[in-house]
Amino acid sequence: xxxxxQVFIQNVIIGLTVGGYLALIALxxxxxxxIIELINFAHGDLFAFGFFISLTIxxxxxxxxxxxxxxxxxxxxxxALLTMLLTGSLNLAxxxxxxxxxxxxxxxxxxxxxVGVSFMLExxxxxxxxxxxxxxxxxxxxxxxxxxxxxxxxxSKLGMDITEWRIVSFTTKDLFLFGVTIPLVALLxxxxxxxxxGKAMRASAQDREAAMMMGINVNRIIATTFFVGGALAGVxxxxxxxxxxxxxxxxGFEAGLMAFTSAVLGGIGNIRxxxxxxxxxxxxxxxxxxYIGSEWxxxxxxxILILMLVFRPSGILGSTxxxxxx
Amino acid sequence: xxxxxxxxxxxxSGQLRWVLIAIFVVLAPLAMKExxxxxxxxxxxxxxxxxxxxxxxxxxxxxxxLAGLLDLGYAAFFxxxxxxFGLLTWPTxxxxxSFFLAIWICALVAAVFGxxxxxxxxxxxxxxxxxxxxxxxxxxxxLVRNLGDFTLTFRGRVLxxxxxxxxxSQGLTPLGRPDFSFLENLFGLDEGALNVGVNPTFWYFAIxxxxxxxxxxxxxxxxxRLGRAWKAIREDETAADFxxxxxxRTKLAAFAIGAxxxxxxxxxxxxxxGAIFPELFKFQVSIFLLIIxxxxxxxxxxxxxxxxxxxxxxxxxxxxxxxxxxxxxxxLPEYDVQSLRWVFFGIGLIVIMIFRPQGLFxxxxxxxxxxxPTVESAEGVQNx
Numbered sequence: 001x002x003x004x005x006q007v008f009i010q011n012v013i014i015g016l017t018v019g020g021y022l023a024l025i026a027l028x029x030x031x032x033x034x035i036i037e038l039i040n041f042a043h044g045d046l047f048a049f050g051f052f053i054s055l056t057i058x059x060x061x062x063x064x065x066x067x068x069x070x071x072x073x074x075x076x077x078x079x080a081l082l083t084m085l086l087t088g089s090l091n092l093a094x095x096x097x098x099x100x101x102x103x104x105x106x107x108x109x110x111x112x113x114x115v116g117v118s119f120m121l122e123x124x125x126x127x128x129x130x131x132x133x134x135x136x137x138x139x140x141x142x143x144x145x146x147x148x149x150x151x152x153x154x155x156s157k158l159g160m161d162i163t164e165w166r167i168v169s170f171t172t173k174d175l176f177l178f179g180v181t182i183p184l185v186a187l188l189x190x191x192x193x194x195x196x197x198g199k200a201m202r203a204s205a206q207d208r209e210a211a212m213m214m215g216i217n218v219n220r221i222i223a224t225t226f227f228v229g230g231a232l233a234g235v236x237x238x239x240x241x242x243x244x245x246x247x248x249x250x251x252g253f254e255a256g257l258m259a260f261t262s263a264v265l266g267g268i269g270n271i272r273x274x275x276x277x278x279x280x281x282x283x284x285x286x287x288x289x290x291y292i293g294s295e296w297x298x299x300x301x302x303x304i305l306i307l308m309l310v311f312r313p314s315g316i317l318g319s320t321x322x323x324x325x326x
Numbered sequence: 327x328x329x330x331x332x333x334x335x336x337x338x339s340g341q342l343r344w345v346l347i348a349i350f351v352v353l354a355p356l357a358m359k360e361x362x363x364x365x366x367x368x369x370x371x372x373x374x375x376x377x378x379x380x381x382x383x384x385x386x387x388x389x390x391x392l393a394g395l396l397d398l399g400y401a402a403f404f405x406x407x408x409x410x411f412g413l414l415t416w417p418t419x420x421x422x423x424s425f426f427l428a429i430w431i432c433a434l435v436a437a438v439f440g441x442x443x444x445x446x447x448x449x450x451x452x453x454x455x456x457x458x459x460x461x462x463x464x465x466x467x468x469l470v471r472n473l474g475d476f477t478l479t480f481r482g483r484v485l486x487x488x489x490x491x492x493x494x495s496q497g498l499t500p501l502g503r504p505d506f507s508f509l510e511n512l513f514g515l516d517e518g519a520l521n522v523g524v525n526p527t528f529w530y531f532a533i534x535x536x537x538x539x540x541x542x543x544x545x546x547x548x549x550x551r552l553g554r555a556w557k558a559i560r561e562d563e564t565a566a567d568f569x570x571x572x573x574x575r576t577k578l579a580a581f582a583i584g585a586x587x588x589x590x591x592x593x594x595x596x597x598x599x600g601a602i603f604p605e606l607f608k609f610q611v612s613i614f615l616l617i618i619x620x621x622x623x624x625x626x627x628x629x630x631x632x633x634x635x636x637x638x639x640x641x642x643x644x645x646x647x648x649x650x651x652x653x654x655x656x657x658l659p660e661y662d663v664q665s666l667r668w669v670f671f672g673i674g675l676i677v678i679m680i681f682r683p684q685g686l687f688x689x690x691x692x693x694x695x696x697x698x699p700t701v702e703s704a705e706g707v708q709n710x
Contacts, residue, residue, distance in 0.1 A: 039453055101680045107452065108396060109679040112620055115613050120672030127666075253609075257464070264457055298468045302461035309458050310446040 006167040011286045017174055017243065019282025020181035024236035025259035026266070026274040027188055028091075028229030034205040034269035035225050036103070038110050042094060042117040044256015046087050046230050049121065050237025051247050052129055054083040055136055066141035076139075080180075080235055087234020088227040095226040100219075118253070125249035133248050136241040143172045173243050180239050184232060185275050192271055197224060205269060258285070261305045267315025276316060351534060355527045367647045370526040376638030377533045378595045381540040383618040383634045384627065385587030388544065390616065391625035391689075392553060393580035394560030395447075396456040399463020400615055403585040405607035406439050407432045407592025409470055409492060412602050415502025418493075425504040429593040436589020437582040444581030448574050463612050471495050471604040492604075499601030504532070529598045536594050537631075540587050544627045547583065556580055557625070610668075614641075617671060621678055622685055629687030645670060 025047050032040045057079050063071045098117050102110040145151050146162055146169055155162045162168075192198035203211040204221045212218050240255075241247060262281040266273025281301060288297040308315070358369040386400045410432040414423040423431070447458045474494020478486040492498065506520035522528045547553045555576045558566035567573050596602045622633025645667045678686070 037453070039456070098676050102683070105679065105683045108390075108620060108624075109683045111396075111453075111456070112613075112616060113676050113679050116617075116668075116672035116675035118672075119610070119613075119668030123666060123668045123672075260457075261461075295468070295472050299465050299472070302465045302468075305461045306446065306458050306465075309450060309454055309461075313450060313454050 001165060003167065006165050007290065009165075010168050011290050012283070013168070013170055013174060014289075015283035015286035016279065017177050017282070018285055019279035020177050021236045021240045021243075022255070022259045022262050022282055023185050023275045023278035024181055024232045024239075025255055026262040026278045027185065027271065028233045029256075029260050030263040030266070030268055030271060030274040031201070031225050031229050033263070035201065035208075035222055036099070036110075037107070038099065038114065039260070040229075041111070041114040041256070042121060043091075043229065043233060044254070044259065045118050045121040045125075045252035046091050046233040047237040047240070047255050047259075048125060048247070048249065048252030049090055050083050050087045050234030051136070051241045051251065052125060052134075052237075053086050053234070054079055054238035054241060055129075055134070057082060058137070058139060063139065065137050065139055067139050068141065072141070080238055083234045083238045084231035087237070088229075088231035091230025091233070092223055092227045095223065100222075118256075122249050122253065125252075129249065131249060133246055136245045136247060138245055140173055140176055140242045145170045145172070145175075177239055177243050180235065184235065188228070188232065189271055189275075191228075197221070201225060258301065261301055264305060265308055265315055267317045270315065270317050273315050273317035280316075355530050359527070367643060367651075369643060370530055372639055372642035372646075373635075374526060374529050374533050374598065375595075375642055376635050377530075377537045378591050378598075379615065379618065379638040380631055380634035381533075381537045381591035381594075382588050383615050383622075383630050384537075384540045384544045385584040385591070386615045387584075387619050387625065387627065387630045388547065388556070388587070389580050389584040390619055391623075391630070392548065392560065393556040393577060395577060395580060396452065396459070397584075397612075398456045398460040398616070399466075399609075399612055400459070400584075400588065401607045401609070401611035402443070402459075402463045402466040403436045403440060403588040404592045404595075404611065405466050405470060405604075406585075407436045407589030408596035408602045408606070409498070409592075410435045410589065411593035411596040412498035412501055413491070415597075416493075416498045417500065418490075422502060425502050425597055428502065429590055429597075432593035433586040433590040436592070437586035440581040440583075440585025441578055443585075444578050448577055460609075460612075463609060467604045467607050470607075495604055497601055497603035498596075501596055501600050501602070503597055503600065524598075524600065533594060533598070536590060540590065541627065541631060543583075543587070548627055552576070552579055560625075614671075617675060620685060621675070623688035624685060626685070626687050626689035629685065629689065633686055641667065641671075 025044065028043050028046070029040060032038055032043070061075060061079070063075055067076055094117055098113050099110050102113060146165060152162055192201060200211065200216045200221050201224070203214065203216055204218050208218055211221075237252075258281055259278065262277035263274045264277070265280060266275070266277030268274075284301060284304065285297055288294070288300045292300060354373075355370055358373065361367075362369050382400070382404055385403070386397060389395050389397045389400070411428050413419055414421050414428045414431065415425070443459070443462050447455050450458060470492045471494055473489075473491040474496070476486060476489045476491060477484065503522055506522065507517070509515070510517060510520050555566065555571045556579075558569065558571050559573055559576050563573055566576075618634045618637050619630055621637060623629035649666070
């Protein structure tokens with residue numbers, strides 16, 4: 001296979017991994033927007049919180065690097081659950097303290113408060129871990145499947161010699177990232193589609209007052225939304241830390257902007273839209289980084305966002321909010 | 327006399343008030359110089375910066391406060407003003423235009439960009455508008471950073487190779503400063519006697535004049551037909567449209583005029599600093615300006631003036647200088663207290679939003695007062 005094609009395949013893999021973690025963050029944006037119509041600017045910083053808190057928990061446990069045996073099969077999921085619990089609780093607390101008193105205030109008030117919370121969190125991370133690039137130890141064992149005997153022999157039976165594909169790599173880390181993000185996204189979709197709470201969420205998103213009149217405890221639904229959104233962002237932060245092994249206190253802002261763009265691209269308030277948007281943005285980012293230059297990626301992503309909003313403001317799959325309502 | 331005793335505030339009404347304010351403004355730099363000597367804190371430079379932010383906030387107030395269009399990327403216009411000034415006066419580009427001409431061109435260029443950025447967003451409302459402006463606010467600094475070494479190829483042919491427009495993240499320096507050499511010739515002074523350089527007192531007066539131009543324009547606009555149209559759009563766009571207010575032209579005017587204020591302020595700021603970098607126009611700047619407008623009271627021109635001076639000086643003097651001086655000495659010798667800046671703004675924002683969501687100095691709503699028709703006037707209408 002030619003080098004160009006190999007580069008392309010590798011970019012697709014990168015795009016999918018980026019899309020995977022962005023999807024987890026974008027879901028939180030879109031759920032909160034769907035219910036209380038708030039662009040939760042602090043949401044990206046919860047992703048960063050997931051990164052930092054899981055790092056701290058790992059440091060406390062101090063397992064052998066890389067994880068193996070029981071550490072890999074029990075400690076890792078336990079840390080993930082604890083990270084989700086803590087990040088979800090943080091998001092819930094932020095909502096109760098900062099946004100809840102402003103439910104009836106003008107729209108600008110909670111929006112700016114969210115920005116305030118975001119800056120506050122970033123300042124706290126900078127104090128907590130230092131305003132520098134933080135290394136995340138390589139806890140997750142890395143093995144390239146392209147060098148695995150079984151994979152090589154499997155492909156050679158199909159008549160392909162993948163040892164020649166020197167540029168392409170697909171590691172255990174990639175698989176781990178997909179293995180966490182895709183089931184979680186599917187689980188959340190099922191949760192919203194099939195459960196009673198999910199139904200109540202959809203009802204609250206459609207018409208909060210009507211939902212209240214039907215006996216739905218909207219406050220509890222909003223709290224649940226913040227908790228679930230925060231938990232997903234938290235686990236995304238942890239998985240991304242294990243994957244990329246580095247981060248800094250502003251990482252939430254960057255990731256948040258891209259995830260938010262994904263949510264808007266797919267149609268804000270739309271769960272499937274957020275996931276689709278995240279994978280599209282992930283692909284665009286990977287392709288732009290590789291073919292145009294990473295310094296132009298922001299321009300490309302935001303350019304696409306502007307064009308999308310101008311020509312189809314409801315996003316690819318359609319927003320649950322009509323523009324006129326805003 | 328009795329009036330003054332009965333209403334002490336009336337002493338500060340009418341022309342006397344303006345005279346007092348003028349004396350205060352002129353004497354302020356002297357007082358600040360004394361204070362600087364006493365306390366070792368940079369005051370005048372911070373007040374200059376605060377006044378630039380006030381001029382910027384006045385522009386944002388037109389867009390957000392008067393016309394009700396949420397702009398999360400207003401620093402883009404600030405950047406456009408500053409960089410236009412940079413390109414016009416940076417020696418490497420060989421234009422080196424005069425300061426007095428360049429600042430007006432910057433205001434004009436920013437206004438044009440206001441229309442360019444505003445035009446696609448006209449059909450959008452609320453949050454969608456906020457997102458588009460946010461995206462523009464991110465694109466402009468990224469463009470500035472990337473246009474330092476720009477190569478454009480089209481179908482294998484190189485059209486532009488390694489062209490340096492903005493000098494990338496290194497920024498543009500030195501930049502043009504106001505040139506008063508014609509006055510030196512006129513009064514027979516030594517060459518360089520009126521070389522302003524970075525003299526903070528000179529810049530104080532230059533920025534006070536800039537802010538006054540902006541403030542005067544804002545007040546006149548607020549009371550004009552256009553100002554009332556903005557407020558009508560803000561309150562109810564559909565109703566305003568029915569009453570004959572053209573929403574498209576009115577919104578574009580808000581974007582253009584708001585941007586032009588910021589272009590002017592950006593140019594003066596660039597000249598004062600003598601150097602500009604893409605980092606100066608980050609998202610945080612847009613948010614800081616929005617905080618000034620919202621905390622001061624959206625739509626209130628005097629409120630934004632006073633609130634802006636208070637908030638920006640608080641930021642530049644108290645948070646950036648006094649606080650580190652107190653804490654870094656003994657309590658936290660190693661710790662960078664300045665990183666607490668956004669903690670303060672975050673908490674302040676939350677507290678004020680909860681207890682006073684309309685801002686500290688909200689506009690007086692005199693204009694909405696409706697005088698009920700009396701019987702005579704109603705008859706008068708019938709008879710005529």
